[in-house]
Amino acid sequence: MSAESWKITLPCTREEGEALAFATDPFPGMEEPPVLNTLEPDEDRPENWLVEAFTEGKPTPEVIAAVQALVPSAARLKPVVEKVEEQDWVTLSQSGLEPIRAGRFYVHTSAHGAVIPSDATVFRIDAGRAFGTGHHYTTTGCLMMLDRLKRQGARYRMIADVGTGTGLLAFAAMALWPRAHAVATDIDPVSIEVTAENAQANGVNEDRLALAVAEGVDHPLYRELAPFDLVIANILAQPLIELAPSIAATIAQGGTLILAGLLNTQAEAVTAAYRREGLRPADTIRNGDWSILMLRKRRRMR
Incomplete structure (x- = not known):
């Protein structure tokens, strides 16, 4: 070869x-x-x-x-x-994908696995058939946001990663909250195959991870396991806007939503779509031209 x-x-x-x-x-x-x-x-x-x-x-x-x-x-x-x-x-x-450090996370490919920081949470995600090696600004920004939430004392038990790509963000969240269960879905069957391979390669507890091919959150897993107290959706701006009602419906009261895949110029429109569904902006990370939004779902007054 x-x-x-x-x-x-x-x-x-x-x-x-x-x-x-x-x-x-x-x-x-x-x-x-x-x-x-x-x-x-x-x-x-x-x-x-x-x-x-x-x-x-x-x-x-x-x-x-x-x-x-x-x-x-x-x-x-x-x-x-x-x-x-x-x-x-x-x-x-x-070979051109250098390891990245985002908060406590260290993500590398097989080509750069020789020197691993002892203080890092490490994942090996190889480039290839699915998006999400950690090297794009949006994925890196999501890792940074997850790290920030952990440092702020957030706790989660049910996690959903919508548009999982390689599974990296689901794995990262599971590492931060080791008692949590996670659902990772993608519209692309290849991405789910890759996520399963990466879960095995990174020693992810597969008893805590459910995988499925799904368009947005249209899958029985979401209906059976909702509400989720943390949802991550790293897709693109227009699909995020279109999916706002269905994604918001899966989130528990007081739950957290991380949105990414949108340019800084698109952040206002995406935020507005989720405001209409009862979520309020809580934090933003700007990574290059890309915004990573964190929102929280309002608790209903009794």
């Missing part, structure tokens, strides 16, 4: 790179899709990113065209297609 590793490289805009970071299935229907990696090679030129696509075996013209179709800004450019000698292609696809 190592002798037949190839890489396709194209320049892309920051906006395209961010969008690809969220893409759970950028090559629908492809039997052996490339593994994507997006990176910002020059901090002095923050709008100029690169997308790399790693393949096992020389990519066909169809695969190259599929990669190029993901990057409209590079439609007229010739991709760089090169053989990568004697190195594992999956490891290479993760």
Whole structure:
């Protein structure tokens, strides 16, 4: 396998790179899709990113065209297609993902597992088929918010992670509140497969974790286990707005909601949607261009 590793490289805009970071299935229907990696090679030129696509075996013209179709800004450019000698292609696809530290959490890929901080809560989340390695601003911001809630003395027993991606945020919450049970769902079946794999790799207590494919919170698990005293939804602004009534209905009185996947410019509209459902803003973390919102559900007066 190592002798037949190839890489396709194209320049892309920051906006395209961010969008690809969220893409759970950028090559629908492809039997052996490339593994994507997006990176910002020059901090002095923050709008100029690169997308790399790693393949096992020389990519066909169809695969190259599929990669190029993901990057409209590079439609007229010739991709760089090169053989990568004697190195594992999956490891290479993760080599640009440096470990991240968010509060007490330390998240790394297999390529950077040699030195682990002794004072950290550690997760190994490899890049690949699902969004949520911890390297995107929204995921990092959610980890920071969870850490902040724990430091403030919050306690939770029932947790839901809507749009779980790789399962990282559910795992983090379970580590902070070790008596809690969690539901992690995603609209993408691949994400649930990846979450199950990551749970096993990270020693997550699977007796406390229920997984399901679901659109939003439309699944029997939510109806059976609600209300939740902590709900995390790291999706995108428009789906968050559309799901506001159904997500709010799953939250216990006085419960906490963490929302992410929205730009700073979208925070007001998302907040307004949840205000209408009886939640009030309680905290915000701004991480780059992205906002992480924390809201609480009002308790009903008797």
